[in-house]
Amino acid sequence: DIQMTQFPSTLSASVGDRVTITCRASQSVxxxxxxxxxxxxxxxKLLIYKASSLESGVPSxxxxxxxxxxxxxxxxxxxxxxxxxxxxxxxxxNSPWTFGQGTKVEMK
Amino acid sequence: EVQLVESGxxxxxxxxxxxxxxxxxxxxxxxYWLVWVRQTPGEGLEWVATINQVxxxxxxxxxxxxxxxxxxxxxxxxxxxxxxxxxxxDTALYYCVRxxxxxxxxxxxxxxxTVSS
Numbered sequence: 281d282i283q284m285t286q287f288p289s290t291l292s293a294s295v296g297d298r299v300t301i302t303c304r305a306s307q308s309v310x311x312x313x314x315x316x317x318x319x320x321x322x323x324x325k326l327l328i329y330k331a332s333s334l335e336s337g338v339p340s341x342x343x344x345x346x347x348x349x350x351x352x353x354x355x356x357x358x359x360x361x362x363x364x365x366x367x368x369x370x371x372x373x374n375s376p377w378t379f380g381q382g383t384k385v386e387m388k
Numbered sequence: 389e390v391q392l393v394e395s396g397x398x399x400x401x402x403x404x405x406x407x408x409x410x411x412x413x414x415x416x417x418x419x420y421w422l423v424w425v426r427q428t429p430g431e432g433l434e435w436v437a438t439i440n441q442v443x444x445x446x447x448x449x450x451x452x453x454x455x456x457x458x459x460x461x462x463x464x465x466x467x468x469x470x471x472x473x474x475x476x477x478d479t480a481l482y483y484c485v486r487x488x489x490x491x492x493x494x495x496x497x498x499x500x501x502t503v504s505s
């Protein structure tokens with residue numbers, strides 16, 4: 281299976297900061313990469329699909345980039361509502377879905 | 389509004405069985421692939437099983453093959469996961485998930501399965 285590694289595992293930032301989370305795949309997944317946001321006690325929510333496409337209704341401060349094995353999720357200006365854990369997920373065709381271990385974003 | 393509502397979780401002894409259900413509404417159920425994903429503090433998020441629109445294609449993670457069966461009823465807009473020979477490591481929060489944009493675009497709230505004696 282394709283292994284997904286996220287870093288950092290925890291991130292502390294202030295309101296208005298630019299925040300970047302990185303995700304690395306153990307082999308190329310082309311652009312078959314999604315990002316999810318999960319708040320405590322809630323299900324994950326899709327933010328970004330196909331590496332850089334913004335899901336409908338998601339604020340434009342969220343953006344995704346990358347292809348192949350290196351990807352990033354950027355929050356251009358951190359808001360209090362963005363406090364959550366973020367997961368990357370690969371969905372390369374003919375491979376089982378796998379998720380990163382998560383990055384917890386905290387307010388400084 | 390898309391809704392996926394899971395039920396059927398609970399406490400079961402090792403070796404026991406449990407059937408999870410997911411009631412769907414707010415979209416054309418028969419047009420979508422569906423998935424079960426589980427989450428634990430230790431293993432994180434894990435894909436468990438996938439089923440296509442008509443139930444003719446089914447895929448499972450290796451550790452549940454031969455023990456779990458995914459199925460769907462398009463007339464009832466429902467998805468199921470029959471889990472047999474349950475093990476402690478199957479303890480998790482199980483999510484019913486719709487596949488959109490080839491990934492998990494809609495999630496239920498989850499149902500908790502605890503395997504313990």
